[in-house]
Amino acid sequence: MKPNRFQYIAAETIPEALRLLHTHQQDVKIIAGGQSLMPMLNYRVLSPQYLIDIGRLLELDSISVNAGVIEIGAITRYVTMENSPVIQQYLPIMPEVIRHIAHLTIRNRGTIGGSLSHADPASEMPMLMRLLDAQFELRSEHESRMVSAHDFFLGPLHTNLNHHELLTKVVIKVPSPQMGWAFEEFARRSGDYALAAVGITVEVKQVSGKNSAHQLKIAMMGVGDTPLRLSSIETLMNGQEFSDDLVARAKDQILQELDPRPDLQSSAAFKKHLASNIFSRVMHQAWDNAMVHHSGRAES
Numbered sequence: 363m364k365p366n367r368f369q370y371i372a373a374e375t376i377p378e379a380l381r382l383l384h385t386h387q388q389d390v391k392i393i394a395g396g397q398s399l400m401p402m403l404n405y406r407v408l409s410p411q412y413l414i415d416i417g418r419l420l421e422l423d424s425i426s427v428n429a430g431v432i433e434i435g436a437i438t439r440y441v442t443m444e445n446s447p448v449i450q451q452y453l454p455i456m457p458e459v460i461r462h463i464a465h466l467t468i469r470n471r472g473t474i475g476g477s478l479s480h481a482d483p484a485s486e487m488p489m490l491m492r493l494l495d496a497q498f499e500l501r502s503e504h505e506s507r508m509v510s511a512h513d514f515f516l517g518p519l520h521t522n523l524n525h526h527e528l529l530t531k532v533v534i535k536v537p538s539p540q541m542g543w544a545f546e547e548f549a550r551r552s553g554d555y556a557l558a559a560v561g562i563t564v565e566v567k568q569v570s571g572k573n574s575a576h577q578l579k580i581a582m583m584g585v586g587d588t589p590l591r592l593s594s595i596e597t598l599m600n601g602q603e604f605s606d607d608l609v610a611r612a613k614d615q616i617l618q619e620l621d622p623r624p625d626l627q628s629s630a631a632f633k634k635h636l637a638s639n640i641f642s643r644v645m646h647q648a649w650d651n652a653m654v655h656h657s658g659r660a661e662s
């Protein structure tokens with residue numbers, strides 16, 4: 363199919379984009395990489411009167427690190443983040459996650475702001491943002507506000523963004539160099555949207571002479587209406603000596619707590635089983651990675 367007729371406007375400045383959003387509100391859509399929006403226009407799921415291209419707003423195409431925070435502009439593409447020395451140094455989990463998103467041609471065009479605003483519950487970038495406790499800057503013609511990833515995602519394809527707002531940047535605290543991490547997802551074919559995925563970050567801390575989980579964070583996608591943080595499992599494991607038994611108890615609790623919806627690809631029971639098994643593997647990998655950092659620090 364082809365889209366309904368619309369007027370295309372390439373914004374030259376952020377204030378111009380914000381003014382257009384303010385003026386046209388319900389009748390307008392932002393286009394960034396177009397990798398999710400174009401199919402929706404072609405199938406006429408959306409039929410905006412105006413399409414505002416933000417691809418020329420080069421100040422939104424940036425990655426920087428300053429005063430302990432990493433800032434990523436909204437139109438930064440997946441490939442740019444994947445190959446960025448700043449991201450590779452401070453957020454090595456991000457290139458690993460990005461490599462699982464779709465195919466190279468899509469990663470060449472797709473942007474971080476587009477993925478977050480689209481808010482597909484099976485998308486990797488929203489899950490990563492929840493894992494890293496990212497904050498998003500949302501700007502409108504008259505104000506600017508920061509919203510946490512926790513508060514941003516409200517449901518499938520549904521966010522805290524108002525019609526007149528533009529997501530302009532993502533802010534992430536630089537993680538501790540002691541942080542271990544791991545990510546894994548399951549998709550039926552390489553490049554497909556995943557059925558489930560798990561990302562974990564953790565540090566090792568000596569408590570009473572025992573190696574214990576510290577600052578443990580667990581995020582999942584594909585098993586809820588939004589990307590999930592498993593705070594009850596984090597509470598169960600944080601401060602505890604790491605062991606196979608602890609991971610097994612956490613896995614049992616995950617099986618009890620997860621409540622995914624069945625979909626065309628899998629039943630709810632299958633998704634729970636899948637996600638809890640991925641959790642066990644990823645937890646062990648993240649812990650091994652954290653132990654490497656911990657031993658490195660002990661030796662130096």
Ligand SMILES: Cc1cc2nc3c(=O)[nH]c(=O)nc-3n(C[C@H](O)[C@H](O)[C@H](O)COP(=O)(O)OP(=O)(O)OC[C@H]3O[C@@H](n4cnc5c(N)ncnc54)[C@H](O)[C@@H]3O)c2cc1C
Pocket residue numbers: 391392393394395396397398399400401416436437462463464465468471472473474475476477479480484485486487523527528529530553554555556
């Ligand atoms: C075949 C295929 C496979 C895919 N597989 C995956 C996958 O495995 N994992 C995955 O995560 N994604 C996947 N995608 C989606 C892809 O990652 C998209 O690039 C991404 O979801 C949207 O980014 P975009 O820059 O293309 O946004 P666009 O398509 O341009 O926009 C998406 C939505 O966000 C809004 N928007 C964009 N930027 C902003 C902004 N700065 N502020 C406010 N609103 C904004 C738009 O109005 C639109 O509603 C796939 C896409 C295709 C076509």
